[in-house]
Amino acid sequence: MPKVIYTEPDMNKKVKFDRGEMDERIVVIYVSADTPRDGETSTKREETADTAPNNGPGDQHSAFTPTQTRYNNLTKERDQLQTRYNNLTKERDQLQTSYNNLTKERDQLQTRYNNLTKERDQLQTSYINLTEERDQLQTSYNNLTKEKGNIQSSIVRRDGDTLTPVCTSSLLRRTWEESRQDCLERGADLVIINSRDEQTLLFSLHLTAWIGLTDSVTEGTWKWVDGTSLATGYWGAGQPNNSGLFYGQEDCVEIYYEQDDPVKTWNDDKCGTNHNWICEKAMYWYAKQPDNAGPTGDEDCAEIHEDQSPLKSWNDMSCDSKLNWICEKVF
Template sequence: RPAPREKRQQTLLLIMDQETKRDQLQTRYNNLTKERDQLQTRYNNLTKERDQLQTRYNNLTEERNQLQTRYNTLSEERDRLQNLLYGLESWKIKCDHCQEGWRYFDSSLYFLSTEKKNWEESRQDCLERGADLVMINSREEQTFLFNLHLKAWIGLTDSVTEGTWKWVDGTTLTTGYWRAGQPDHGGLFYGQEDCVEIYYGQDDPVKTWNDDKCGTNHNWICEKAM
């Protein structure tokens, strides 16, 4: 059985050992607390940096959207101005030719004569103007010519083959806008009316063509593409 003195020494050693362990644990705790605080600070800094980057991203996105809107607006304005410029240039072309007796319709120019000639002479005049007698290719073009109120030669004839109507470019007629009873080739004078004129004194704008003798003098209409 240990003596009381020895027992006290053992107790003191045990206490000192526990105090040492306590101090070590306290040191570890303090170090961990310090490390935690450092990590928290780093986390806070990263969070702040992330928020700043998010703000910059949002600002750049908004700026990009604003620039895209401005780009779209400028593109629309450019297209509008180009259309206006095209319209002005077209109008200038039309006006320049209108001063010389030309009319404009659907990308073509039309010359309306003020004198009268036979069909061949009329066509020759058109050719000298860099055009040809008008070829009517649509209902809209027919209506446009009808509204000119002119009785005039057009570029249609069956002078090569009787009954086969061809335009001056050699293409065969597919859609005609004949007056009632036309073409009649002259009735009793069959085979004598081989050229076509357009009438204006009709109620129906798509029933105005009449075949007539090619040697008859009429006004004429020239056409050339723009």
């Protein structure tokens, strides 16, 4: 607590202040009447050696203002750096998340790419397989078309002045009776061989095939399917011998192409054996017909010509020609 000291002032005395632990004193100086200073009383704050340890607020602020300012600035700068650090950390985490997401998306795209590549390869393999299968089917189709052509084509033989188309089948094999039934369904019958030229022509087909000759009615009496008896035969060596596994049952005739002499190829065989067969359909063209000899080469229809013999009366003509006609109704 401040102490009040009353004394005569010594104006020549110097006062020294030591800023240690000091008590604050208030000195009241009364000036005598002999030395008045404008009639005023002065009051002075004095700090002694044992005054209070803290200076006045004004003095402390003056002494520490630069340091405090630096401290405050550094604190502010630290806070700003901390904020920037936090922002960068947050941005880094966001970038890391984006990177992870992109990596995951890349892996998914890679997986999809691999799957599509695998699927493409499988489709390519399927395409190649289907292409090969298509080519095989095309080859089979071509072969069947050729076979069909062989079955339906006209292999022409000459029987006197009559041209007779012959149908063959090298794809299917049937018994003699089944083969004949197939021919009958085509409006034909098993082939009848009446000449050496016809025998040679049929041998050139390179088929082991049934022909229309049998002795199933009377053993040893060979007849054609039209009921006529065999006149000239083209038997292989030692044939017919009727010497199959079951003796006495070789009643039908095949033409056997694995022979050296084309006019020695017939063999009697069991009628129940499956072979190819050759059909023959008789046609009744008169001499040199069909000739397609019209002015435009379009003689695509046939007529019966009354001025010819009954079995040699067909003639090809233009389908635009105006003629009589004959109808048939199937019952």
